[in-house]
Amino acid sequence: MINKLADIERKWQERWYDVGINEAEPDNRPKFMIIFAYPGVTGYLHVGHLRGYTYVDAIARYMRMNGYNVLFPVGTHATGNGAISLARRIKARDRATLDYMFANGCLESEIKNLEDPINVVNFFNDVYVNQYWKRFGFLADWRRFTCTIYPDYQKFIQWQFRKLKAKGLLIQKPYYAPACIECGPVAVDPSETDLQKGGRAEIIEYTLLKFRCENLFLVAATLRPETVFGQTNFWVNPDVEYVKVKNNDEIWVISRPSFEKMKYQKEGLEIIDTIAGKELVGKKCIAPMIHKEIIVLPATFCDPSVGTGLVMSVPSDAPDDWIALKELQENETMLSKYNLDPAEIRKIKPIPIIDIDGWGPLPAVEIVEKMGIERSSDTRLEEAKKIVYRDGFHKGKMNSNCGKYAGMPVQKAKELMRDEMISTGEAELFYDLSEEVICRCGKPVVIKKVPDQWFIDYGNKALTEASKRHAKTMHILPPEYYINIQNVLDWFRERACVRQGNWLGTRFPFDEKWIIEAISDSTLYPIYYLVSKYVNEGSLKTEQLTEEFFDYVFLDCGDPESIAKKIGVDLELLKRIREDVEYWYPLDINLGGKEHMTVHFPAFLMNHVGILQEKYWPRGIFVNWYITGKLGKISKSKGGAEPIPGAAERFGVDTMRLYYAHIASPFADVEWDEEALENYKNRIDRIIKTIDELRSLNGMEEFRHIDRWMLSRLNSRIRAVREGMKDFDLRQLANEVYFEMINDIRWYLRRGGNNKKLINRVLDVWIRMMAPITPHIAEELWENLGKECFVSTSNFPNVIEEEIRFDVEEAEEFLKSIVSDINEILNVTGMIPNHIRLYTSPKWKMQVFSTALDLAKRKELTIPGLTKIVMKDQLLKTYGKEASDFARKTAEVLLKCSNDELRRFEAQFDEFDFLNEAAQFLRNEFACEISVYSADDPKAPDPQNKAKLAIPRRPAIYVE
């Protein structure tokens, strides 16, 4: 069976690709262009990646079957150091890496070749296309394949950057970024691709405050520059040897470790001497901003590896400072050891500076008391600090001790005060990592100043506004992201777009020492698929991809004749590419994983808006969530999931496609679960068996109630699918086609359905509806029906509204409810039935019921109103209290009904005739005699007097 599946898959893939139904050229149909965000070439992909890719192929197939000319191109993203780092590990014959390669099917003989990063890229390009995408039957236009390190692609990226510059969207300024002291720039992120340790570290911005002390500057590093108004003294660790550092004309005192980091951020720093901490104790220095003289005091909590190892003291808001001050004030030995005047020291009092809701004037003092912290060695000080800092930052306001900053929220004051001190020369910035970070090479990672870094200015107001406005017109899924992308675009700011170091990518056109960074060269690229085909087929050469060329084909600028002549390209070809762009662009859907929400998608959108004409701005974004492993996220580099070809072999491609489409909403993570795959495999088997069963029936000509029902359901299903697919809801499609349909067919067969024409119709529609998700099996079944074209290029079924028969479906529901009522009676009583008698509602009750229904429809139904009408009726009156009771009950029920429910009751069918027709079915179901009577029939046997319970839609039941 497994082999048979694989054979079917291969057979149809060959036929599709032979005929080229996957290849797209402009014609007179409406177009639909869709891509998935191309994967980074950093190793083998896993079953999780196929989720999104499968959505794209299924959507593309659906649109193709709906008359669209569909373009679905693919490519890969090789920029960065993924391939470099893999090649390096292979070269080192790293055991784990080799195991990983072999486990995924790499041959021993390839290994030598993969020592070169470029070969790694080419190797994986082949794996992705042939082992994954073609293996999954994607109808992608392979001719357009491109990769970010192809020379033609790079010409395109250089053009893109020229355009960004021309639009004023490239800016240059200093930047502070993590870099290994040996290898250059590295990425600090939890995946630790570049690192040995410290992936969780964050970049911290310290404000360096300069305290003049004789001819020196004591330099404290702080995270809270807004607290300078609360300074009471200065802290130095008496046991630490500090260094004197020449910084331009100034001599700074800082710790040695901080110098080691700072030298990467400030030019020309130089150690000229050392100075012991204890030498500084007791000296006076001038505090920045407040220009007050304060005293230098000893404190052991000053850690030379944190900040500069020197600390300004704000005991009102810093628990450390408060405890240290208190300890010193109470410690005679210490005071005398350092020759400090106890009276002067004890005079020092915290100065309240920030008002925080829910706190007194001195939050540090308060929290220390509340937590019962006594010593500066208490580890809970860290927590205390966090609490005060958090509340202060979010809820605090500067108080009247803070000069012109009084009344200002802390968040705002912090920035303004920092900037003011920087501009007066009293402060500078210093960046550090929150924890130790070690490069893969073993050397430390520091924050390094890049003085001339280039940025793309995504903070540009006009660009942001235009992008936000445009995003509102886009089809963005899920709907939550449609809303959220507005915030993301606001929050998106200038982004470093080039880097130096060991890195694959495109040279920055304005300065060759830079390489364009990985996010920045993968934003506008969908449009490049319209050119890559011509390069791949050889009719365009890389050197012909000049600025004028792209200006013309993408921007419609310039004169084609002179450009054609100048670059030596056939004029017709040039015009044709221009027409291709005009036809295919804009992109209709860009689908990508949720990691793209705050990075790739906004950049993708803003580059389109920034560079292209409005008519080429993208039309849609689709975000999909992940397949996770049992232990969390499946990782490309760390493995943990079944290799794709193995899974395809075991379960079958269509099974996997159905799994992706149906297992959950695309907007939720799903755990990879082989048992679920087995179940989907069974599901497909079952469908094949059901189809065999249908085809083996000796169909008849007569068209009966149940055939009418089946036809109606069939159309209802098509309608539900089409409704769902307006939002590309593949799960809805899968649910209707692979689950609900089969349930309908089961019921149809159970009811004895067997109409030849109808069965053919059902098969025709059903199989076509399978084509987007399980195309191989759909083709095979389609061929078995004797069809000659591809199901993949047939039309997706349309709803025929007249065939939807609400009354017929309703009658069938009526029957199902009787079956379920009888089952319930049998279950509760434990009886084995010999004879079941059904009594349909008497006429007079139907009359009351339909009167009530009319009133309810007009929203005029009331209990007394209905009763009055009933009791006025000559005939009904004769039923006396029974009639008024029934009127009341009916009114009560109908008053609670929604409009949909009322609509159901309106469906007209003759219950008595219908049940008589269905009696044979019920006889089979319950293996006993079934009799149907009208409750009006005085001759009907009714030993337990049940018939009086009969009401419309609810026949009385008597089991014996």
Place this chain on the structure above:
RNA sequence: GCAGGGGUAGCCAAGCCUGGCCAACGGCGCAAGGCUUAGGACCUUGUCCCGAAGGGGUCCGUGCGUUCAAAUCGCACCCCCUGCACCA
């Protein structure tokens, strides 16, 4: 910290926008019966609690509230998860 997502029966997972066919789609698991040489698959029925007559009770993280009516709307709380920029 910034910005988001989510808590639904034994499990997975729809529904929530647009309140009422919701004891809550569907699937898995489990149980009984059928089919089958057997297993798997398949078919039927059941699977919150009570019930020897189709009924009743309770239920969608917790607590309030709006409404004739709340899984669905509002407020508050608790708990989980995700992304966050030179990583793609």
